[in-house]
Amino acid sequence: MILPPPADVEAQLAAARRDGDLDRYLGLLAGEELFVPIRRLDAHRILDERAETFPNVYFETGGDEFLQVFTRGALPDLGPDVVAMSGALDWAVDGVGRHERVVFNRGTRGEWRLPGATLQPWLDAHHDDVTPLDEQVERLITAPYGHLDGPIAHALACGAHLAVLNAAPWNVLDARRHDYVAEVRGLRDWWGVPDPPAWRATMTELIGDGYALTPGNLVLMLRLRFAAEYGLSGDEFDPLTWAELVGRWCVENDAEDQAAELRDTVRRVSRYEQRFRADGLLDTDGFVTTTLAWDVGRAVNIARWGLAAGYCDDWTAELMVLEAGSLARRYHQSWPDLSAGYVMGRMLQAGDEFGEWYAAAARVHHQLLQDPSSPWLNLGFGSLSEESDA
Template identity: 90%
Template sequence: MILPPPADVEAQLAAARRDGDLDRYLGLLAGEELFVPIRRVDARSILDERAETFPNVYFETGGDEFLQVFTRGALPDLGQDVVAMSGSLDWAVDGVGRHERVVFNRGTRGEWRLPGATLQPWLDAHLDDVTPLEEQVERLITAPYGHLEGPIAHALACGAHLAVLEAAPWNVLDARYYDYVAEVRGLRDWWGVPDPPGWRTTMTGLIGDGYALTPGNLVLMLRLRFAAEYGLPGAEFDPLTWAQLVDRWCTEHDAADQADELRDTVRRVSRYERRLRADGLVDADGCVTTALSWDVGRAVTIARGGLAAGYCDALTAELMVLEAGSLARRYHQSWADLSAGYVMGRVLHAGEDGFGEWYPAAVRVHHQLLQDPASPWLNLDFGSLSEESEA
């Protein structure tokens, strides 16, 4: 199937501009992540904490200066020396004086130049209509300028959990459309990726030869093997029997030093599966087959972030995403299977018995991706890629 036409905020802004409807125009902007160009050297100063404020890149014409503000899909290619930072509408125009002007979506049909004397009173009257960036979450966004079908779209959809959670387009792989400073900080602070060598090491750990060696993936893989040996569905292995068989495997494979950790992982997986069944992520008589999709989802996100941060080129990012998608198809049977494995991997990664604050959001995103008519999971057949299309 082909994805339905995605929502196009740039087209909606162009229609509001054509009609001269300022309230509708600013109302649309108030709910969006907005991007302001900034010189790359200045962005580096912010990252190095040498700059207290960020200097905007102004557009000059006829002696006038305009602050440029863009929606994501309207961002032009401003060259290697310019990147972007993003925030909500009030952030984007903060500090604009009454007689200064802002140009929104310059160069598009929705371009509108507005003075601070118009913007600030509107913001004062509609402050509750502005959605802060930290509240722009759990949105399924399909970008009309992104990948809509084919191997790359399918692979990017394998990372849809994190994209929806962060209200980022799931189908975009292009450095231009991201907040450079936020991506560099996110890679460093959330994923422990400080530089290009660290990025490559992380990607190798997620989708390289060692991807299946985590305790979670190992005990799940062993359960599948035991199920085949005994002719029983994996869900029928009670935790005690499963742990005993894992002990046997450790003895037979000179891995006694792993036995305690693997037994504890069996206990945790069994407990988590009960919760996943109760929340509708796994069928009542089903089980999670692998947690590899947690690695796959992170790999897609970190590949995208690495491209935005300049840690790799576009071709490398694309190849990494395609490899992640290939792994997902190899070890999962469906989007629902992939999603359940992603959530299992996430709870195992947390390293604690409890379910964190993030868990309810993960459940909501799971159901949204499996039920929303605009979801790639309902429009891209999980196993539909032909050998020719993957070549």
């Protein structure tokens, strides 16, 4: 099935511009992440903390200068020496003087050049209508210029949890449409990925061997083995017996130094599954078989961010995303199965029990399984012909 037509803010802006409806136009911009071009050299000065502000790239015509501001879908290719930073509307036009002008979405049907004398009074009167960037979260965005069907769309949908959480289009794999400084900084500070070699090593760690044998995955794999030996299903296998058999397996496999951690992981998984069933992440008799989805979901997004940061080329990013999607189909049966495994992996790593990390992941889970525009409701999980052995 092909996804329904996605919302197109650029088309809505073009309609407002055509009608001369300034309030509607600025109201649309007030709810969007907006992008301002910046010289790559200046971006690296910011990343190196040698600059506190950034010099914008101005568009000159007829002797006039215009600050350029774009919605994500309108970002043009400004060449290798120019990247973008992003923020809310008030951030994007901060410091614009009364007699200076801003050009929004230059080169599109929605282009509108507005003076600071118009923008600042509107912002003063509509302060509460501007959504700060850190509040633009948990949005399911399907970009009309992104992948809408086929293997790449399916693979990108395997990373939809993080995309929705961060209000980024789930179906875009394009170096242009990112805040360059934020992506480089995020990879460096959150993921420990400061350069291309570290990016490649991280991708190999997540999806290179096809199945990461973390404590969570190990105890889940052992539960399936023990249940098969006893002729039971996973939900019928009680935690005490499971933990006891895990301890016995450790003795038999010279892994006694792991026994305490693995038994604790059994207790945590059992507790989390109970909560998942209560909150509708699992059926009443459902259980998680693997946390590989946590690695797959991160791999899809780190591939996307690595492309934006310049740590790989388009072809490599695409291959990595496709590999992640292939692994997802090999080890999962459905989108709900993938999602429950993703949330389990996130919980086991975060260790915050049932705090905000869990609450946000649960909300995104339900959004992706209930929103009519979700790729999970419009892209069949295991229907790709090239995965005949899945």
